[in-house]
Amino acid sequence: MRLIFMGPPGAGKGTQAKVIADYFGIPQISTGDILRSAIQNGTSLGLEAKKFMDAGELVPDAVVIGIVRDRVVQPDTTTGYILDGFPRTTEQAEALKKILADLGKGLDAAINIDVAEAELVRRLLDRAQIEGRADDTEPVIKNRLMNYEKQTRPLIDYYRKEGLLRQIDGVGAMEEITGRIKAALRA
Ligand code: AMP
Numbered sequence: 782m783r784l785i786f787m788g789p790p791g792a793g794k795g796t797q798a799k800v801i802a803d804y805f806g807i808p809q810i811s812t813g814d815i816l817r818s819a820i821q822n823g824t825s826l827g828l829e830a831k832k833f834m835d836a837g838e839l840v841p842d843a844v845v846i847g848i849v850r851d852r853v854v855q856p857d858t859t860t861g862y863i864l865d866g867f868p869r870t871t872e873q874a875e876a877l878k879k880i881l882a883d884l885g886k887g888l889d890a891a892i893n894i895d896v897a898e899a900e901l902v903r904r905l906l907d908r909a910q911i912e913g914r915a916d917d918t919e920p921v922i923k924n925r926l927m928n929y930e931k932q933t934r935p936l937i938d939y940y941r942k943e944g945l946l947r948q949i950d951g952v953g954a955m956e957e958i959t960g961r962i963k964a965a966l967r968a
Contacts, residue, residue, distance in 0.1 A: 784864070790926060816840060896951040909922075947966070
């Protein structure tokens with residue numbers, strides 16, 4: 782089971798990716814988490830990524846593509862994985878296709894979690910208070926949402942054309958949304 786989880790910042794994709802990954806017993810590969818842990822560990826990758834993340838910009842394609850290329854060949858990925866927050870640009874999607882093709886593999890589905898923008902801003906500001914993430918201040922949130930619209934939303938069409946898209950309504954109780962994702966994966 783190889784899945785990607787997409788959705789605007791604040792849609793709850795990280796939370797759902799974790800639940801679904803546990804359900805299938807596969808790893809959740811979050812590029813955001815990998816980058817945050819690189820920052821914490823003070824690695825050169827972290828140093829490079831931090832300035833983009835703090836500004837609400839995407840980290841350069843080459844950097845995240847390299848992370849994913851190395852990660853999807855680790856021993857824990859043999860039965861599958863969820864890519865959480867990757868790809869986020871068409872270039873990343875094309876690179877992923879190539880990485881998988883070279884491994885003789887493909888994706889099973891692209892889950893897109895859909896939430897209206899006003900609700901997203903509210904959720905992100907709440908999360909900022911709870912988690913204290915450096916990229917959850919209001920101007921940075923606005924910038925992330927703008928970059929999402931510009932760079933990432935086009936992937937919905939990309940995966941629709943590939944026949945992989947599963948649209949999930951991201952408004953409701955957490956368990957309810959998990960149920961929608963499971964149903965979409967069974968269909
Ligand atoms: P996330 O935790 O998925 O919201 O990611 C937090 C931040 O990490 C994003 O705002 C980006 O700056 C960076 N990031 C995570 N994944 C990617 C990606 N696939 N491409 C570019 N930047 C990314």
